[in-house]
Amino acid sequence: MKKKPRVLFASFEAEPFLKTGGLGDVAGSLPKAIKAQGYEIRLIMPKFGTIPEKYKSRMKHVCDFTLDLGWRHQYCGIETLKTQGVTCYFVDNEYYFNREGTYGYLDDSERIAFFSKAIMDCIPHLPDFDPDIVHCNDWHTALTPVYMRSHYCPEELRNVKTVFTIHNLKFQGIYSKWCIGDLLGFSEDEAGYLGLLEGDTVNYMRGAICMADRITTVSPTYADEICGQFYGEGLGYIFLNRRDVLSGILNGIDNNRYNPAEDANLYEKFDMDNFIESKKKNKEAFQAELGLEVNGDKPLMVIISRLTEQKGLDLVLWILGELMSQDVQLAVLGVGDKKYEDSLRSMAGYLPNKVSVSLTFSEPLSHKFYAAADMILVPSLFEPCGLTQMIAMRYGTLPVVRETGGLKDSVKPYNKYTGEGNGFAFANYNAHELLFTLKDAINLYYNSPVEWNNLVNNAVATNFSWDASAEKYSDLYKGLLG
Numbered sequence: 001m002k003k004k005p006r007v008l009f010a011s012f013e014a015e016p017f018l019k020t021g022g023l024g025d026v027a028g029s030l031p032k033a034i035k036a037q038g039y040e041i042r043l044i045m046p047k048f049g050t051i052p053e054k055y056k057s058r059m060k061h062v063c064d065f066t067l068d069l070g071w072r073h074q075y076c077g078i079e080t081l082k083t084q085g086v087t088c089y090f091v092d093n094e095y096y097f098n099r100e101g102t103y104g105y106l107d108d109s110e111r112i113a114f115f116s117k118a119i120m121d122c123i124p125h126l127p128d129f130d131p132d133i134v135h136c137n138d139w140h141t142a143l144t145p146v147y148m149r150s151h152y153c154p155e156e157l158r159n160v161k162t163v164f165t166i167h168n169l170k171f172q173g174i175y176s177k178w179c180i181g182d183l184l185g186f187s188e189d190e191a192g193y194l195g196l197l198e199g200d201t202v203n204y205m206r207g208a209i210c211m212a213d214r215i216t217t218v219s220p221t222y223a224d225e226i227c228g229q230f231y232g233e234g235l236g237y238i239f240l241n242r243r244d245v246l247s248g249i250l251n252g253i254d255n256n257r258y259n260p261a262e263d264a265n266l267y268e269k270f271d272m273d274n275f276i277e278s279k280k281k282n283k284e285a286f287q288a289e290l291g292l293e294v295n296g297d298k299p300l301m302v303i304i305s306r307l308t309e310q311k312g313l314d315l316v317l318w319i320l321g322e323l324m325s326q327d328v329q330l331a332v333l334g335v336g337d338k339k340y341e342d343s344l345r346s347m348a349g350y351l352p353n354k355v356s357v358s359l360t361f362s363e364p365l366s367h368k369f370y371a372a373a374d375m376i377l378v379p380s381l382f383e384p385c386g387l388t389q390m391i392a393m394r395y396g397t398l399p400v401v402r403e404t405g406g407l408k409d410s411v412k413p414y415n416k417y418t419g420e421g422n423g424f425a426f427a428n429y430n431a432h433e434l435l436f437t438l439k440d441a442i443n444l445y446y447n448s449p450v451e452w453n454n455l456v457n458n459a460v461a462t463n464f465s466w467d468a469s470a471e472k473y474s475d476l477y478k479g480l481l482g
């Protein structure tokens, strides 16, 4: 029997073990969908101390070895666990990964170099898995394609292909040059050849973009955008040079995880048969829980997001006063920059029955937000793909987005002449364009319920399952393996 092609899929986070954002969603669901395309795919991620005990207690030891990183000789264990049909490997080193949080430590340059090198170094030690392709995701795994084209690559891995997927170009892993030799163990010449150097800095992601056999990002529009100066974050000229191996594949969502008919987090489960009444019940229970005025007829807007510049919070704050003079409610779920948290909190204090702000990261609460809302605001400055607009549509909540990256590729703006669309969109990064679009949406909600419900039907019917994307990854892998 012909052997299935084998893929090692590397990510710093993955559901159900750990999620801090969209990467966790994607790494938790895409491998399953790729497996269904006929691949033997295995996930590899760090064994974080914060992974729930119910998973840690089921992990089995696979192997351990000493990993060399510059002058360091570190313990590296590999543990394994199978979940939902996918074998997962966990890179074990208590010093690097048994911590309270996931990102943002002073030694991230070292922890991430360790993880990236472990992905390569562990392969010869795995008893029953020799991948044809190593598929890396974001800057936390960016050094793997680099090491695999360096003198450190074991002979037997020289033909293994690498794919590097960019989920967010904003985070590249840029450090001072000291780490070339001391940490990464390269000479300056080799680091230059491997694409790691940019002026006086070392840039992990730049290395992956130069060395990977294929580069993908998470929407076709973002793949075009990053070839230019603004969205390219300083690397646009390299993307232009490598345009022939760069492509954009839109993310999907896990339709089982986000399914209002089965979602135990909701006040009341629903499908399209009981949508209108159930949406209202969810909204009213939600309003009561959050201290908003309880009135199922009021349009409820939500934001579920990291509170950072990327997500368009500056636009929202600029028009918030004017927006809240409309007969609407706003509920925000997110954590992030203090300036946004403080401004939103003060607005909630000022208008407690119209604005609610939950400054926390809570998966169960987020499902209640998606289900209760009528609209979700995603006015991002840039958005590689964005998942919240897709999840929201699954719950019959209409997205209001800026036309950029994956938002442009997933939301079809309402056309008042034809009635087509599954949401609302505006083009420029301009606060009043956002406000006018919101006013149009609010107006439609109050005055044209039939048209509104048509849009909701269109949104719910939009297919964001992983199948189409997994097929595209499969084509990409086939192209690589010849």
Ligand code: ADP
Residues within 6 Å of the ligand: 020, 021, 022, 023, 025, 304, 305, 306, 333, 334, 335, 360, 361, 362, 363, 366, 385, 386, 387, 388, 389, 391
């Ligand atoms: P990001 O750029 O943060 O990855 P995405 O839209 O791609 O943005 O994915 C965000 C994911 O994180 C979604 O699954 C969203 O529901 C979830 N999320 C964001 N903020 C919160 C929060 N405060 N609590 C719970 N889930 C959140």
